[in-house]
Each structure stands twice: as C-alpha cells, then as structure tokens.
Amino acid sequence: MRHPLESISAYLDGELSGGERDDFVAHVGSCGRCARELEEVQAVRSAVRSLPVLELPRGLIPEADAEITPLRRHRGFWVGAAAAVLAIVVAVAALVTPAPAPLTADDLASRFGARVSLDPAFGPAKVVAPRVEQGLSE
Amino acid sequence: MESVPLTWEEVARVHGRKIYNFAYRLTGNPADANDLVQEVLLRVRKGLAGYQPGSFEGWLWRITRNAFLDEIRKRQRRPTNPLPDELDRWDAATSESADAAYDRISLGDDIQKALLELPVEFREAVVLCDVVGLSYEEIARAVAVPIGTVRSRIHRGRKLLRELLT
Numbered sequence: 001m002r003h004p005l006e007s008i009s010a011y012l013d014g015e016l017s018g019g020e021r022d023d024f025v026a027h028v029g030s031c032g033r034c035a036r037e038l039e040e041v042q043a044v045r046s047a048v049r050s051l052p053v054l055e056l057p058r059g060l061i062p063e064a065d066a067e068i069t070p071l072r073r074h075r076g077f078w079v080g081a082a083a084a085v086l087a088i089v090v091a092v093a094a095l096v097t098p099a100p101a102p103l104t105a106d107d108l109a110s111r112f113g114a115r116v117s118l119d120p121a122f123g124p125a126k127v128v129a130p131r132v133e134q135g136l137s138e
Numbered sequence: 139m140e141s142v143p144l145t146w147e148e149v150a151r152v153h154g155r156k157i158y159n160f161a162y163r164l165t166g167n168p169a170d171a172n173d174l175v176q177e178v179l180l181r182v183r184k185g186l187a188g189y190q191p192g193s194f195e196g197w198l199w200r201i202t203r204n205a206f207l208d209e210i211r212k213r214q215r216r217p218t219n220p221l222p223d224e225l226d227r228w229d230a231a232t233s234e235s236a237d238a239a240y241d242r243i244s245l246g247d248d249i250q251k252a253l254l255e256l257p258v259e260f261r262e263a264v265v266l267c268d269v270v271g272l273s274y275e276e277i278a279r280a281v282a283v284p285i286g287t288v289r290s291r292i293h294r295g296r297k298l299l300r301e302l303l304t
Contacts, residue, residue, distance in 0.1 A: 005293070006289060006290055006293045008293060009289065009292045009293035009296055010274070010289050010292075010293070013267065013274065013292070015273070015274045015289065040300050041293070041296050041297065041300065043300075044296045044299045044300045044303065045268060045296060047249055047299075047303070048249060048253075048264060048268040048269065048296075048299070049268045049269075050246075051163065051246050051249055051250070051269065052246055053155075053159060054155075054158060054159050054162055055155065056154050056155045056158045056175075057158075057168065057172065060154075060158070060172055060175060060176070061150045061154045061175065061179065
C-alpha cells in the first residue's frame with residue numbers, strides 16, 4: 001500500500017486540492033500508520049506556530065516603531081475572536097450600567113455653554129444655542 | 139490586485155516585524171537577526187525603483203531569503219557561536235525521559251534550537267510557512283522552486299523537527 005505521507009503537511013496547511021484531500025482523508029481513515037503520522041506532524045506544526053511573536057527591537061527601524069501589524073495571516077481567527085469577545089463585553093456593560101438621569105437644563109448649560117432662559121411665563125426652561133461667530137474675528 | 143508599498147518606509151512599517159521574526163527564527167539570536175533585517179531593508183531600498191508589479195510578497199521574501207543565504211555563505215568562513223544559556227538548557231534537557239521531552243515541544247527554546255539544526259532549505263520553508271504564514275505558492279515564488287518541492291521540504295522539515303524534539 002502506498003502511504004501519502006508527504007500529503008500530511010499539505011493537508012494540515014489546507015494546500016491539497018479537493019480530489020487529493022478526499023483521497024487523503026479516505027486513506028487516513030483506514031490506515032493506522034498515516035493516522036499516527038498525521039497526529040505527530042500536527043503536534044510539531046502547532047508547536048512551531050505557537051512560538052511567541054517577537055516585537056521589533058525599538059530603534060532598529062525607527063519608521064516601524066509605531067506600527068502594529070498582524071504577523072501571521074492564519075492568526076486572523078484570533079483577532080476576530082478577540083473582537084467578538086470585546087463586543088460582548090461592551091454589550092453586557094451597556095446592559096448592566098444604570099440608565100443616566102434625565103438631563104436638566106442646567107446639565108445642558110454646563111456641558112454646552114448654552115444660555116438658559118428660565119422665564120416662567122414661557123413654561124419649561126428653554127435651551128438657547130450659543131451664538132456662533134461667522135468668519136474670522138476682525 | 140495586491141497593493142504594493144510605494145516607499146521603503148512603508149515596507150519597513152508594514153513588514154518590518156515579519157522580517158525580524160523570520161530573521162530571528164532562522165538565525166537564532168537577536169544580533170544576527172538585527173543585522174539581517176538591516177541588510178534586507180537596504181536591499182529593498184535599492185530594489186524598489188526597479189520593482190515590477192506582480193507578487194510583492196514573493197519579491198520581498200525572495201530578497202529576504204537571499205540576504206539570509208548570503209549571510210550563511212559568509213558564516214561558512216567563520217563558525218557561529220550559539221548563545222551559551224541556550225546550549226546549557228539544551229544539554230540539561232537531554233537527560234529527560236522521552237515522554238517529558240515530548241511534553242516540552244511547546245517550549246519555545248527547544249523549538250528554536252531544533253529549527254537551527256534543520257538543513258537550511260527545510261528551515262526556511264518551515265519558517266516561511268509556520269512563522270511568516272505564507273502559502274505554498276508564495277513560498278515557491280520566494281524560494282524559486284516548484285510548489286511540489288515546497289510541499290516536500292515543509293513535510294520533511296517537520297518530520298526532522300519531530301525527531302529532534304523527542
């Protein structure tokens with residue numbers, strides 16, 4: 001029986017064509033030797049991929065010091081997962097945070113510097129937007 | 139079409155860290171990695187003017203591995219000295235049982251040490267695949283070999299790593 005041993009890494013890396021992949025999977029399903037080899041190569045592959053990503057020493061390339069880019073494209077999953085977790089945290093935080101008290105005229109005035117008219121003759125307080133100067137001051 | 143960095147500074151910003159990780163995993167020490175990164179960026183700077191639109195990744199990594207190979211040829215005239223503490227850890231590990239050694243596969247020092255023991259063509263193929271994250275096609279372009287050769291080198295490199303780590 002011919003064992004497709006050199007296809008093991010290509011299979012793990014997603015580099016087999018559809019037909020090759022189907023043949024490989026069918027073979028490994030019935031071949032103990034290839035199944036064991038697949039497991040061993042997978043362990044080594046994972047170990048190399050788990051090597052820590054090293055940061056560029058600061059000052060080595062001053063142009064690159066401020067840049068943060070993903071090193072491995074195949075780590076995109078983790079970036080997506082982290083974004084999903086962050087989104088959930090934000091959503092939960094929004095749910096558990098008590099609703100803010102209704103804004104009062106004084107709140108608006110202090111936040112936006114608006115003038116507030118409190119003339120009782122006109123009912124509830126009115127908020128008047130601050131006057132915006134047009135053009136450059138002379 | 140793949141977007142192409144137009145300036146040396148953009149190449150340094152976008153790819154500097156990847157080049158450094160490639161250089162470190164191939165050379166095994168920060169001083170050599172620093173030198174290699176500087177050499178690669180110097181070559182990129184000189185070569186950008188004549189760059190023909192195509193696969194920028196293939197072009198960049200071809201320059202990078204050629205710089206590495208040139209450095210190896212220079213080193214053949216003067217032996218390299220691995221970091222002493224790395225050697226000590228490796229020697230101490232050899233007295234462990236096979237099971238314990240297998241458990242240590244996840245430890246970076248041993249993997250780095252084993253990578254350095256691979257033949258250069260296997261080492262660069264494994265690092266370009268597993269550290270840099272290139273596809274087999276991109277590796278084939280960078281190394282200028284058929285894709286079947288890339289497939290074989292990556293697999294044989296991993297098999298050798300497995301033997302070195304157990």
